[in-house]
Amino acid sequence: MRTNFDEVRKQKDLIILDGAMATELEKKGFNLNDELWSAKVLAEHPQAIKEVHFDYYKNGADAGTSASYQASIQGFAKKGYSAREAKDFIAYSMELLIEARKEWWEKEGKSQGRIFPLAVGSIGPYGAYLADGSEYTGSYSVSEKVLEEFHITRMEVLKEAGAELFALETFPCLYEAVVCANMMERMEADYYISFSFQNGNQINGGNTIKECVKALNGLKYIKAIGVNCTQPQYVKEIIKNYKEVTSLPIVVYPNSGETYDALGKVWHGSKEQITYGEWAKDWYQAGASIIGGCCRTTPNDINQIYSWYAKEHQ
Structure with a gap:
């Protein structure tokens, strides 16, 4: 059983994404202070990843995202795995997501009248592979060829394994987004692009929302554009600025409100006093069509979104 973005959008004006994978894995006792991040668990304890996917579906997610954000051929190679093993791990990330979806659907989803969720393939930036914090700045400078060679194999593997939409x-930078968007177009694969932001109008690499939209305008397979891994207080302004220059659905899934030290790989501060569900309702009213959570968000945060939305749309 499969679905696609357009079918899900016909059924709901708000698609609820899942939340953080790493946060839940750390709660289970896994140490993710590693260049592979959650992809380390993909290789060593895959059942734990499947359990997290199931929990997000159970708590209201209309779309689950594969644990492939930091999974790459090159990243696994640095840890001593062969290219064949790396491809198998990347494919497994999608297979686990789809298995969790099937199990949840048969046990709960179908009887609850929920929609059949999307299976989304996660593609993180080149900077995530570098594991030096540059994924939050866009400070890496590599050629288009290097970016294509880095991304293309895992894109193809995830699509073959069943990805119905790519994230x-x-x-952090527009240049890489354009390179990857063009690869998606050649693959004829549906996708959305989500940037990390330094304020309400500029992505971390410095480009404005208007510049980003202009560079991606007219592409056939792009389904949404938006923001993730960003402080939640910027999101409402980001939505406003996007809506002024594009008719594409807006996707938002910021962090919980804590601040990440990319070099020390630790979080500081605490969540905002306002609940995540309250934030999300505000973003929905501002015009967001796809809402979920990024770093430090939990199944409970996703359930908060599901609960108020379900109550208002009974």
Whole structure:
């Protein structure tokens, strides 16, 4: 059983994404202070990843995202895995997501009248592979050829494994987003692009929302554009600025409100006093069509979104 973005959009004006994978894996006792991040668990304890996917579906997610954000051929190679093993791990990330969806659907989803969720393939930026914090700044400078060679194999593997939509997410720079968008277009694969932002109008690499939209305008397979891995207080302004220059659906899934030290790989501060569900309702009213959570968000945060939306649309 499969679905696609357009079918899900026909059924709901708000698609609820899942939340953080790493946060839940750390709660289960896994140490993710590693260059592979959650992809390390993909290789060593895949059942734990499947359990997290199931929990997000159970708590209201209309779309689950594969644990492939930091999974790449090159990243696994640095850890001593062969290219064949790396491809198998990347494919497995999508297979686990789809298995969790099937199990949840048969046990709960179908009887609850929920929609059949999307299976989304996560593609993180080149900077995530570098594991030096540059995924949050876009400070890496590599050629288009290097970016294509880095991304294309895992894109193809995820598509073959069943990805129904791609999330090009946490992209700090427009240049890489355009390169990856063009690869998606050649693959004829549906996708959305989500940038990380430094304020209400500029992505971390410095480009404005208007510049980003202009560079991506007219592409056939792009389904949404938006923001993730960003402080939640910027999101409402980001939605407003997007809506002024594009008719594409807006996707938002910021962090919980804590601040990440990319070099020390630790979080500081605490969540905002306002609940995540309250934030999300505000973003929905501002015009967001796809809402979920990024770093430090939990199944409970996703359930908060599901609960008020379900109550208002009974």
